[in-house]
Amino acid sequence: MVTVSTTTRTASDVAAQARDVLGVSRLTNRALTSWLHGLPGVDQVGNEARAAGLGTRSIKTTSKAWAIDTAIGMIDLTTLEGSDTVGKVRSLCAKALVPDPLDPSTPRPAAICVYGDMVATAKAALGDSGIHVAAVATAFPSGRASLAVKLADTRDAVEAGADEIDMVIDRGAFLSGDYLTVFDQIAQVKQACGEAHLKVILETGELVTYDNARRASFLAMLAGGDFIKTSTGKVGPAATLPVTLVMLEAVRDWRELTGVQVGVKPAGGIRTTKDAIKYLVMVSEVAGDDWLTPEWFRFGASSLLNDLLLQRQKLTTGAYSGADYVTLD
Amino acid sequence: MSRLDVRKTYKLYIGGAFPRSESGRSYEVVSASGEFLANASMGSRKDVRDAVVAARGAFGKWSAATAYNRGQVLYRVAEVLEGRRAQFVEEVAAGEGLSARAAGATVDAAIDRVVWYAGWTDKIAQVLGNLNPVAGPFFNVSAPEPTGVVGVLAPQASSLLGLVSVVAPVIATGNTAVVVSSADRPLPAVTFGEVLATSDVPGGVVNIVTARTAEVATWLAAHRDVNAIDLTGVAGAEGVDWAALEAEAAGNLKRVHRPTLRDGVPVEPDWDADPGLGRLRAFVETKTVWHPKGL
Amino acid sequence: MPKFEYAPAPESRAVVTIEEAYGHFVDGAFTAPAETFPTLNPADETVLAQVSQAGSEDVDRAVAAARRAFEGVWGRMSGAERGKYLFRIARILQERAREFAVLETLDNGKPIKETRDVDVPIAAAHFFYHAGWADKLEYAGLSASGADVPRPHGVVGQVIPWNFPLLMLAWKIAPALATGNTVVLKPAETTPLTALLFAEVCQQAGLPAGVVNIVTGDGRTGQALVEHPGVDKIAFTGSTEVGKSIARSIAGTSKKATLELGGKAANIVFDDAPIDQAVEGIVGGIFFNQGQVCCAGSRLLVQENVHDEVVSRLKRRLGTLRVGDPMDKNSDLGAINSKAQLERITSLVEAGVAEGAERWSPECSLPAKGYWFPPTVLTGVSQTHRVATEEIFGPVLSVLTFRTPQEAVAKANNTAYGLSAGVWTEKGSRILWMADHLRAGVVWANTFNRFDPTSPFGGYKESGYGREGGRHGLEAYVTTSASTLTGAAR
Secondary structure (H helix, E strand, O other), rough: OOOOOOOOHHHHHHHHHHHHHOOOOOOOOHHHHHHHHOOOOHHOOOOOHHHHHHOOOOOHHHHHHHHHHHHHHHHHEEEOOOOOHHHHHHHHHHHHOOOOOOOOOOOOOOOEEEHHHHHHHHHHHOOOOOEEEEEEEEEOOOOOOHHHHHHHHHHHHHHHHEEEEEEEOEOOOEEEHOEEEHHHHHHHHHHHHHOOOOEEEEEEEHOOOHHHHHHHHHHHHHOOOEEEOOOOOOOOOOOOHHHHHHHHHHHHHHHHHHHHEEEEEOOOOOOOOHHHHHHHHHHHHHHOOOHOOOOOOOOEOOOOOHHHHHHHHHHHHHHOOHHOOOOOO | OOOOOOOOEEOOOOEEOOOOOOOOOOOEEEOOOOOEEOOOOOOOOOHHHHHHHHHHHHHHHHHHOOHHHHHHHHHHHHHHHHOHHHHHHHHHHHHOOHHHHHHHHHHHHHHHHHHHOOOOOOOOOHHHHHOOOEEEEEEEEEEEEOOOOEEOOOOOOOOOOHEEEEEHHHHHHHEEEEEEEEOOOOOHHHHHHHHHHOOOOOOOOOOEEEOOOOHHHHHHHHHHOOOEEEEEEHHHOEEEOHHHHHHHHHOOOOEEEOOOOOOOOOOOOOOOOOOHHHHHHHEEEEEEEEEOOOO | OOOOOOOOOOOOHOOOOOOOOOEEEEOOOOEEEOEEEEEEOOOOOEEEEEOOOOOOOHHHHHHHHHHHHHHHHHHHHHHHHHHHHHHHHHHHHHOOOOEEEEHHHHHHOOOOHHHHHHHHHHHHHHHHHHHHHOOOOOOOOOOOOOOOOOOOOEEEEOOOOOOOOOHHHHHHHHHHHHOEEEEEEEEEOOOOOOHHHHHHHHHHOOOOOOOOEEEOOHHHHHHHHHHHOOOOOOEEEOHHHHHHHHHOOOOOOOOOEEEEOOOOOEEOOOOOOHHHHHHHHHHHHHHHHOOOOOOOEEEEEEHHHHHHHHHHHHHHHHHOOOOOOOOOOOOOOOOOHHHHHHHHHHHHHHHHHHOOOOOEOOOOOOOOOOOOOOOOOEEEEOOHHHHOOOOOOOOOOEEEEEHHHOOOOOOOOOOOOOOOOEOOOOHHHHHHHHHHHHHOEEEEEEEEEEEEOOOEOOOOOEEOOOOOOHHHHHHHEEEEEOOOOOOOEE
16 A cells, blocks of 8 residues: 655645745746756766665575565556557556566555546446556656646646656746746646646656756646656666666655655656666665655556566576466466 | 698678678688698689678778777787687798798787887877867867778788788777788688687688689679778789779779889788887878867 | 664674685695684774685795796787686676675775775776786787787785775786786785685686696795796885885886885865865775875865864764664774784884874774774874874875965975876866876876776876886786797687
8 A cells, every 4th residue: 555645735835835944035047047057066976986886786586576576566567658558558457556477565555646537437447456556647658738637637637546657847938938838837747737746747858967857846836746856768868877876866855855745656667676786786875764665665567567576486496487378468 | 640630611701791702612722742732612702792891891890999999909919819820820831832930930029019019009199180270260280081991902821921011000999801812822811710710800800801802803893882901912912903993993092002012013911120100190081070178 | 863763684604604714725726724823803802714824835836836837827818818818707706795894894804895895896897907918918019019929927925905805806816917918916925815815706706727736825935936046026015124124126027017106195185176075085095995005195184274174074074974783884994904003003003193293083982902093183284294294004184385376286295106096186286286296106096096907007106116007017917028938829
């Protein structure tokens, strides 16, 4: 059973708190720019070396078993295709409810992630299992639509019963230096979420530099995001260890600065157990134990689940497993 | 009853794969004494075009690889070449009309030539680059960078030693290559392609087109997406006017490595001589960077 | 109890075979063990093997073998052929990498993660790099006059330390052989095993007998080697104190020497540094190899206005440093190499506290047996404190502050040492200005403890003279004067 923070916040609350953090009387683009550009830079080579170093941790036996089960519990099992149908979504939900028919001790993923118009189907299929329904919204994946359309997209999903909303930031606004627009949109979407919790997708692949990833992370947290998420998964590169490292440093620093804890979700391109474990090591050693639960860390993935199940089977049977022993979703 | 051997098929080497010529043509390759050896693919201008695309596609990654990595790959080429020594000795002896002993010496020299260039990759910058003591508070450094896609007309006579001597320096410096093999002695070039394909050389870094030199050379020389051309193979090539090729190359100001001349006539260099730095210098650009030094 | 506990992840010892006792490797073969003494695993004080103490006759025989090899086969060999032997050695080191990594960890006490990812790969890379120079020396800009092939000295005596046994062996042997010299090398008395295993590599590579000779023993053996009249050139890495005595002993002779000695490097962090990477650089700078590194960033010079933030982030970061069994793949810090070294570190840190520095270490449980010292940060250190002037050679960071770039440079240079320095700032111009003004042979900007065979390494002032690695590193191994020695043929 997943529990997540569900604080409802109005856009003007968020703005007031932001003025407080910045120490300004008016939240202007200039004020945001000074604040964001005053954050410490990230050296690419050093950052990537640290991520690679953390990737050499050797996680065996009991710690591997724990990591596999924990990772499974952190998955937002995802289908975001134009060709999604009611049948496909029901099948995915069934997989979430019974990930491994051969082993009932297998944990369940945290959530299902679908497009907004599939929320009702997913909710019905998941019943009172406690698995959340996350909906992508705000003209996912490009984010190219008016604010009105984005808010309507959000409200539709919330009214259909979404527990969580994964929004995208306006990368065009960000890259042209219009941080205030990015801020406003997030704050307004947060308000439209009501009790649903909000993940803010930065689309780090389009932001390119780690400096931008850091700035976007802080901007998203300032604007009320409950989670910061790396990617839509529709653009490469999607989630990477080094960019997630920067985001974990950001949430760690944010909590120290404001007392508020924000979650992190790498999404897209995480296919193997080995990779998932590297992410967990990074969470543990960079942000800390407090983030090592589905409440504060998620994997946006689809094929990862089956690889975790294969590895889980190997730990219980002692033999390498194969595709015939895990079900398609 | 003696056993019938399984004969090799000789195709082109483009983008890491071994396709036949898109023209579907082939031509007879005979030994120095006139016996039939094999049918080689007769490469066309479209094959050259495809090879340039492959070479361009491979350039980004190959030029960005560390010099150490390129050296490891080239050393591996030497290892695999050494392992296939017997096959090359046979091909070179037949094609060039050499005794087994002489062919052995030339194959050994070819292997050692690859080792020589393998050892250059991580030293070129130290020998060709330097700091410049400009008259001002500036850090100023000049460093060699690969020029891009290099077209190579491989030597007509020296079908292995000459071949590696023109190809290795091109890729050691981080360039990628489109190689037109010897017209009459193309077989070792194809086998060399097989060596490259099994030596961690990424597909497209070296592309080998077997063809009548006169037919395809102009297309390579005129190609706007080729940055440099090595005209060594004009020596002894039937129907090739190297001055015309150089004029074509001027269309996009390619860097041109002219053939060795003796009395104004192109000749093949002495491949046993010390190669020197000439072919390493020929295909690099020098980049100079300034940066102020201050508080 | 942390949520994510890493289960033990031990590397297997089974990959390497350690003999009970070793002789010396002279003239292509091992001698019978004699006058043996034990070499220990510093992580648990168990005996790994017995090795032999070389006396003056052993050194004599080794030098004579090296001389025969130089005047015979090696000195007459073409550079291309020499290069191919070095390529073989490099390849075999790659093939046997795991064996060497495990053996080095057992003998030295450093974590398997470091031997596997740093020591062994860079050692192999050194042989690859130098293999390529063997037949290209005329292009290295070393000759007295233009295009001549520079000539080797002859027999080189090399004495290496215990902190990077295999890597220091590679730094010494690779350039010596590439340039056409032959070698007698003495590994440190507490870490002889990878050098002895390297002798096997020489045999597997078919290296002609006498080209490389390995003699083991303590300081007396080193002295005998350095003072031997049959040695043309000495290469020494070790303490400044011993370096000075070597310099004195060769005074007035024709022997050449290069010395790579101690350091007390300043790692300078400005207020505009990329802060998370700077913290990593501080950690790597002083805790890599347990701080037993000549170029360690043992003095953190942090800009005063960010001192508290940097120290607080550093302390938080040290909370995830794992100290323990060096054979566990997750250990970040291993054992101190010897009891003597542990005592030195302990007494210097106590002196630091007595001088007024504040001492802090993260919580860590150290094994009961073996030589262990926790990662330690001393704050409130001043320029005159012993912990700011003397090389501790352990996992101990002294923290000082500065206000301006000029003050940082002055404090960094205010030492008899001059091996390395670190600079952390996002401002390119300042990096280059600092690099110009720091009196150190290696300046690392926004990184630290980076080594590459192409990159020359060595110190200013009492950190020694001569460079190792790169084109510059070849200089010490060739003679630029006309000589009647049989030089290497092209």
